[in-house]
Amino acid sequence: MNKFLMAxxxxxxxxxxxxxxxxxxxxxxxxxxxxxxxxQSLNYLAKAQGDKxxxxxxxxxxxxxxxxxxxxxxxxxxxxxxDSMIYVVDAFKYLVVYTHQDGKVCSEKxxxxxxxxxxxxxxxxxxxxxxxxQDCYTGADKTTNEYPVDASKIEYKDxxxxxxxxxxxxxxxxxxxxxxxxxxxxxxxxxxxxxxxxTYNEKGWLVCISTEGEGKVTYEYTDFDDEGNWxxxxxxxxxxPYGITERNITYYE
Numbered sequence: 314m315n316k317f318l319m320a321x322x323x324x325x326x327x328x329x330x331x332x333x334x335x336x337x338x339x340x341x342x343x344x345x346x347x348x349x350x351x352x353q354s355l356n357y358l359a360k361a362q363g364d365k366x367x368x369x370x371x372x373x374x375x376x377x378x379x380x381x382x383x384x385x386x387x388x389x390x391x392x393x394x395x396d397s398m399i400y401v402v403d404a405f406k407y408l409v410v411y412t413h414q415d416g417k418v419c420s421e422k423x424x425x426x427x428x429x430x431x432x433x434x435x436x437x438x439x440x441x442x443x444x445x446x447q448d449c450y451t452g453a454d455k456t457t458n459e460y461p462v463d464a465s466k467i468e469y470k471d472x473x474x475x476x477x478x479x480x481x482x483x484x485x486x487x488x489x490x491x492x493x494x495x496x497x498x499x500x501x502x503x504x505x506x507x508x509x510x511x512t513y514n515e516k517g518w519l520v521c522i523s524t525e526g527e528g529k530v531t532y533e534y535t536d537f538d539d540e541g542n543w544x545x546x547x548x549x550x551x552x553x554p555y556g557i558t559e560r561n562i563t564y565y566e
Contacts, residue, residue, distance in 0.1 A: 338394070338395040338411075338418075338491075339389070339393045339394050339395060340389050340393040340395075341393055342490045342491070342517070343517070344516045344517035344518050345542050345562075346540045346541050346542055347540035347541075347542065347564055348391070348393075348564050348565040349389050349393070349540075349542070349562060349563075349564055349565075350388065350389060350563045350564055350565045351386060351387065351388050351389070351561075351562070351563045352386070352387045352389075352560055352561075352562050353385075353386040353387075353560065353561045353562075354382055354383065354384055354385060354386075354387075354558055354559070354560050355384060355558070355559050355560075356371070356372055356381045356382070356384045356556060356557070356558050357369065357370065357371060357372070357556060357557045357558075357559070358370045358371065358372050358555070358556055358557075359547065359548065359554040359555055359556050359557045360554055361553075361554050366547050366554045366557065367557075368557055372556060374402065379509075379522075380522075380530055380548060380550070380555065380556065381548065381556055381558065382519075382546070382558050383400065384400065385398050385399060385400035386398065386399040386400070391565060394411075394413045395411055395413075396410070396411060397409060397410045397411065398411075405425050405426055406425070406426055406427075407423060407424065407425055408423070408424040408427075409421060409422070409423050409424075410422045410424070415440075417435065417437055417440075417442075418435055419434070419435060420432065420433065420434050420435065421433045421435075428450075429450050430449070430450060431447055431448065431449050431450070432447070432448045432450075433445055433446070433447045433448075434446045434447075441462075441467075442462050443461070443462055444459060444460070444461045444462065445459070445460040445461075445462075446458075446459050446460075447459075447460065465477075466478070472488070472489055473486055473487065473488055473489070473494065474486070474487045474488075474489075474491075475487075478498075480499050480501070482497055482498075482499035482506055483497060483498055483499055484496075484497050485497075490517070492511070492513060492517070493511050494510065494511055495508070495509065495510050495511065496508070496509045496511075497509075507524060507525070507527065508524070508525045509522055509523065509524040509525075510522070510523050510524075518532070518534060518543065519532050520532050528550060528551045529550075529551055529552075530548060530549070530550055530555070531548075531549045531552075532546055532547070532548055532549075533546070533547045533548075533549065534546055534547075535547055538562055540562075540564065542560075542562055543560065544559060544560045544561070544562065545557065545558070545559050545560075546558040546559075546560075
């Protein structure tokens with residue numbers, strides 16, 4: 314599975330020519346029910362203990378990127394749109410703040426330990442992302458760069474979005490809500506191809522990632538709150554316990 318994990322990281326960095334479709338995230342699109350205010354997710358390694366699957370320490374956040382959900386806290390506004398997100402990496406606390414319009418992300422600000430690092434603004438034409446303008450701050454210095462979308466690398470077909478990367482074998486297929494359906498990553502240096510397919514249930518929850526020649530990751534939902542949202546997820550790698558994700562969800566009154 315090492316190749317699978319590497320591909321999941323590298324494809325995020327290389328696909329789409331630098332800019333991707335910025336569909337606004339919302340509680341509904343993420344399969345959440347009720348008036349969700351905040352969702353905190355925590356990941357753990359897992360092991361079998363008798364007839365139970367229990368926690369077994371914390372995963373490596375760099376080595377497990379392709380398997381675990383993001384470990385973060387997501388805050389939604391009263392309309393259900395993702396307002397902000399908080400996560401910690403190497404003792405640095407990051408805050409990401411979003412604005413939305415017509416179901417799209419308009420801007421994104423990223424703060425590191427309370428200091429603004431980047432501000433990205435997204436421009437659209439006919440509902441499609443056209444350009445990203447990004448301000449980067451280093452101390453008192455500010456630099457601005459533009460990242461126009463290469464329309465030749467984005468294809469719309471049968472209600473899906475196909476984002477092409479550097480080669481014909483590098484691409485991501487997403488549905489209209491932005492959920493990943495398929496990834497293909499080709500490593501030219503080592504000459505290997507990794508293709509992963511993603512399956513979701515009727516609620517939009519991820520249930521399987523299947524990677525050709527590498528194995529299968531399945532997701533089982535074992536505990537739920539009063540709104541029907543899952544609060545415990547068990548991750549199996551080729552049928553064996555691998556991880557547990559727990560969520561603490563709070564709601565607007």
